[in-house]
Amino acid sequence: MAIxxxxxxxxxxxxxxxxxxxxxxxxxxxFHQALISAKNYQVLKLFYGDLVKKQSEKMIxxxx
Numbered sequence: 001m002a003i004x005x006x007x008x009x010x011x012x013x014x015x016x017x018x019x020x021x022x023x024x025x026x027x028x029x030x031f032h033q034a035l036i037s038a039k040n041y042q043v044l045k046l047f048y049g050d051l052v053k054k055q056s057e058k059m060i061x062x063x064x
Contacts, residue, residue, distance in 0.1 A: 003050050006043060008032055012051050016059070027055060 003012045010031040017024055029051070036044060 001054065003047060003054075005040070005047055007040075009036055009040065009044075010047075012047070012054075014054050023059070023061075025059075 013028040
């Protein structure tokens with residue numbers, strides 16, 4: 001999964017994959033600008049809301 005901010009301001013990437021008996025979770029948050037203007041506040045707020053929601057999801061493991 002990847003969520004991007006408009007105008008290439010930043011991106012959030014989230015990956016889960018299984019390797020053998022291990023589960024790898026990778027979460028990357030990148031900002032491409034040091035300063036984000038106030039006009040992008042609402043978009044940034046929604047972006048962080050989605051980010052928190054994704055990282056708060058429960059992982060269900062099923063024994064086979």
